[in-house]
Amino acid sequence: MIKFDNVSKVYGDKAAVDHISFEVNEGEFFVLIGPSGCGKTTTLKMINRLIPLSSGYIYFKNQPISSYKLDEMRWDIGYVLQQIALFPHMTVRDNIAQVPTMKKWETSRIDEQINRLLDMVGLPHEQFRDRYPSELSGGQQQRIGVVRALAADPPVILMDEPFSALDPLSREKLQDDLLHLQSEINKTIIFVTHDINEAFRLGDRICLMNQGRIEQIGTPRDFVERPNSEFVQSFIGNATIERLAADCLEPIPYNATYPAVKPETPVSELYALLAEHEQLNVIDTEYRGAVTRTSVFKTLSKGGAE
Numbered sequence: 001m002i003k004f005d006n007v008s009k010v011y012g013d014k015a016a017v018d019h020i021s022f023e024v025n026e027g028e029f030f031v032l033i034g035p036s037g038c039g040k041t042t043t044l045k046m047i048n049r050l051i052p053l054s055s056g057y058i059y060f061k062n063q064p065i066s067s068y069k070l071d072e073m074r075w076d077i078g079y080v081l082q083q084i085a086l087f088p089h090m091t092v093r094d095n096i097a098q099v100p101t102m103k104k105w106e107t108s109r110i111d112e113q114i115n116r117l118l119d120m121v122g123l124p125h126e127q128f129r130d131r132y133p134s135e136l137s138g139g140q141q142q143r144i145g146v147v148r149a150l151a152a153d154p155p156v157i158l159m160d161e162p163f164s165a166l167d168p169l170s171r172e173k174l175q176d177d178l179l180h181l182q183s184e185i186n187k188t189i190i191f192v193t194h195d196i197n198e199a200f201r202l203g204d205r206i207c208l209m210n211q212g213r214i215e216q217i218g219t220p221r222d223f224v225e226r227p228n229s230e231f232v233q234s235f236i237g238n239a240t241i242e243r244l245a246a247d248c249l250e251p252i253p254y255n256a257t258y259p260a261v262k263p264e265t266p267v268s269e270l271y272a273l274l275a276e277h278e279q280l281n282v283i284d285t286e287y288r289g290a291v292t293r294t295s296v297f298k299t300l301s302k303g304g305a306e
């Protein structure tokens with residue numbers, strides 16, 4: 001669907017993106033991750049031509065992005081920013097209707113689409129479509145941002161740290177919504193984050209960048225089982241069971257034959273233990289549940305063909 005072939009972006013004598021190649025498949029949830037300044041935003045913005053390339057090629061549906069008319073290509077690629085900018089003087093409905101209107105959709109079709117999407121992200125349309133942005137919480141505004149990017153039914157959606165300004169609870173709720181949405185509408189999503197837990201939770205595949213280059217591309221499971229450098233290992237070391245717990249902790253009875261781990265145990269350590277034990281007890285002040293090989297693999301390979 002989207003293919004990078006030896007792409008670089010140079011500012012002065014410094015490469016923000018340094019000879020990267022990868023391919024994102026249709027319907028895939030692809031996560032770009034890495035420390036601040038590693039080139040994630042630059043990579044994303046080159047896709048919809050907000051930033052021109054210095055060298056290499058990017059293909060969208062097998063054609064170089066330069067061969068598309070800019071407007072039409074942008075309509076085919078939804079974009080969600082970290083701090084979404086809704087127009088304050090427009091209702092939710094009118095904010096979302098922008099691109100479908102430019103694409104000359106009929107009003108009835110636009111409204112059907114808006115109602116459907118609002119309902120899908122948990123904002124009942126009867127209640128929310130006529131509100132103004134100032135009448136929404138931060139999490140609700142961010143949801144509108146996601147709906148706006150989806151409104152004209154683009155096959156591809158780019159998301160640049162869309163949830164990073166939110167509190168942990170709204171963030172998890174939105175991650176769930178997005179996974180649910182993705183399973184229903186099957187878009188190709190390229191999602192930027194610097195949070196390894198978010199990446200593990202959402203990504204079919206993850207691309208870890210460092211100083212403009214790609215360190216490793218693979219499924220979450222590949223990263224934990226086969227990190228291919230110390231950088232990768234230390235980066236995923238930040239993921240902990242605690243943060244994965246909502247998905248992989250099983251409410252099964254305590255079983256003393258298995259070893260105990262703390263919720264803050266790094267996932268990399270957890271994996272080493274799971275290589276030897278089928279199941280582990282998660283205990284902080286009390287027993288919280290078990291993680292099993294199956295539950296962890298299932299969580300880490302969401303959507304993967306296992």
Ligand code: ADP
Pocket residue numbers: 011015016034035036037038039040041042043
């Ligand atoms: P990330 O999104 O991973 O934090 P960016 O893609 O925004 O990183 O930036 C990558 C590198 O390119 C950084 O070192 C940044 O300072 C540099 N950079 C980004 N935009 C510009 C620019 N317009 N001029 C010069 N350097 C830039």
Ligand code: MG
Pocket residue numbers: 040041042
């Ligand atoms: Mg960025």
